[in-house]
Structure formats: structure tokens, C-alpha cells
Amino acid sequence: MRNSPAQVLFVSCRLLATMLSRLFSEVLPDVQRLAADWVEDNESEDCKAKDDEHEPCHLGEDDLDEPQEGSSRAESEMAGDDDDEEDDEAEEEECGDENSGDKPKKRGPKKRKMTAARVERSKLRRLKANARERTRMHDLNSALDNLRKVVPCYSKTQKLSKIETLRLAKNYILALGEILRNGKRPDVVSYVQMLCKGLSQPTTNLVAGCLQLNTRNFLTEPCSDGARFHMPSSPFSVHPYPYRCSRLSSPHYQTGSGALNLRTHSYGPGYEAVYPPGGTSPDYSSPDYEGQHSPPVCLNGGLSGRQQESSETDRNYHYSMHYSGLTTSRPGHSLPFGPSGARSGGAHSENIPPFHDVHLQHDRAPPYEDLNAFFHN
């Protein structure tokens, strides 16, 4: 018994969203902080002293002229943070000499002299806190790694940055939701546009590479065939793309006529490239065609052909496409992501020995199986 496509997509979206929700709850503050930093950078001139104490602005030059001010402050405050000590009678005021002068007495709790035992306890507490913080950050990074494995581009050797992973994951969820809402599959161009919205240029190139798209095509010629663009109401629809492809549009990755000509090229589970009106499919037999320079994504998310030969460029294309198991079995859809490496006789996992890092999508969790079932319907 098969689930309906809508059901499968809904389950997939929900699982991914659940996974992300926890991650976002942990990382979102960092993202917000980035935005806040940006705003703050633009308003740094407006920074003012906080109070009458003449406290310097935290972005001010005073701080810059005093390296490790935080550390010295930390030491001074560390000296007074053990209020539970009961040996008050043996302690003295920390700033007795200073307070006897012209300066007004400091308010607040009196600092206590550090005994050797207190210093030891303080150090021990700090070490424990550091260890906890390390563990916490490692957990957070593990969650991010898990997230990297479920977004459309994944490589063990060249990971997406944290922020790019979050952005891509968000776009991925939105794209799946859009597919679910519309009930039909977008073409690969609009799909990649969805995934790449707001991503940096390198990440955009990587996603396009995963889909074997020349970014020049989908960035500068989006939806030249309007009928192929299935998401008129999508928030992703036809928006000017901020990034230009540098690597994928380089001559090395282009056909003889420039950008990779996409025609009946199949790119994924039901995804089709948008061909230039009147264009022709690439002639793979033509000596001018250098399609093998474009990183073909094999069935298991690996890359085949020339990519195995060029060690330098290999690094940039160790990316898997997560739809490897989501292919249609329809004839004529021998996609690069096909279930049995149908493209050009099949790109099997054994064809990609150099790519140890490529994640085999078939080993994935139920959502992928559900999606696979969906695309087999």
C-alpha cells in the first residue's frame, strides 16, 4: 500500500522540520546575533557611555588599547565571587589603599582576598565550566552535522559553514513545503533557486553543482520559459539573484558554446532542466562538448567521470545530491540521481572510489524512503 504523494511529502517535511526546530532553537540566537552585529556595526558611532561611571563603550578604542582587559577584569572579579566563604574575619578589603585616597569608595559587595584554597576552587569551577561549554558546543556541532546530512548538499570533506547549513536547511524546508502545497514538481531551475535563496555564492555554486546546473543558467536566465516555472505564487519565484557563479560558469565547466546547455537533461526526481527556447540538447559526442567537466552526480550522490581524475577540482565537488534515491523509474528519466545509476549506463558506487566521504543516500532514514516511494508513484 502506498501513501499518497501529499502524505509522503507532508511526513517528510514534518520530520525535517522537527529535526530543525531543535537545532534552530539552539542556533537561531547566533543567527540573530549576526544580524544584530551588522546593525551595530552601522551604528557604532552612536555608541554611548552606559552610565555615569564613564564606562567606555564596548566597541570603543579604549578597549582596543587594553588587550586582555576582560581577563584582568575577570581575575579581579574572580577574586570576589566566593561569597560563601566563612573566613571573612581573615579577609581584608581589596582596595583599601585606593579607597583611602581621593577616589570615592566603590559600591557593591566588598571584594575578598583570595586564599589559596579559594583560588583552587575557583580554578576548578572554571575548568568544569569550560568542559561543559566544550561539550555543549560539540553537541551543537553534532546537531549541525546531522543537519548537513539531510540538506541537499553534503560532503564530509568540505562542509557547509554553520550559517550556510542553516540557510540551506530553511530553504529546503520551504521548497518541500512549496512542492507539497502545489502538488507538483518544480523544474530543476526553480528548485535550485529555492534552495539557494540567500546563500553565498560558493554555496550557490555547490548546490548548482550538485544538480549539475550551471549557475549562469539559473541565475541569469530564470524561467525564460515561463510555462516551466511552476511556482508563480512561491516566495521564491523569479527574484533577482544576488550571486554570480564564478566557478561553474568558468570555461572549465562550460560547454563549448559557453554555459552548459540544458535541454532534456534530467536532473532529479521529476526535475527537468529548462532549456533555452529553441535550444538543443547537448551533443555529448561533439568534441566541443565538455560536459564531463561538469560534475556529474552519480546515483549515490557521488561524482563520476572526469571528477575522479582531477584531484584539485575534486575537492570542490565532493557533494552528494540527496535525491539519489528519489528518482523516477520512468524511461527517459535516467537521471543523474537515479536509483541504479541509470545515467549513461549507470554510475555505480564502485565508480566513485575516491569519494569516500560521499554519503550514500540509500542508507538514510525513513523520510527518504517515503520520498522515494512518492517519486515512484
Next chain:
DNA sequence: TAGGCCATCTGGTCCT
């Protein structure tokens, strides 16, 4: 070499 990304340390704050 500048900039991006990251890990780590650290003190402050909040919560249980």
C-alpha cells in the same frame, strides 16, 4: 595578507 570560519575560554545572566 585580509577576511571568513571555527574552537575555546571566560564572565554574566537566568533558571531549576
Next chain:
DNA sequence: AGGACCAGATGGCCTA
């Protein structure tokens, strides 16, 4: 009180 979380500071590594 102790732990979790946050944010600033710092230094290392890598790449264009």
C-alpha cells in the same frame, strides 16, 4: 548553588 545558555574576546587555520 550549580548548570545551561549567551556573547565577547582571542587565536589558529584556510583560502582567495
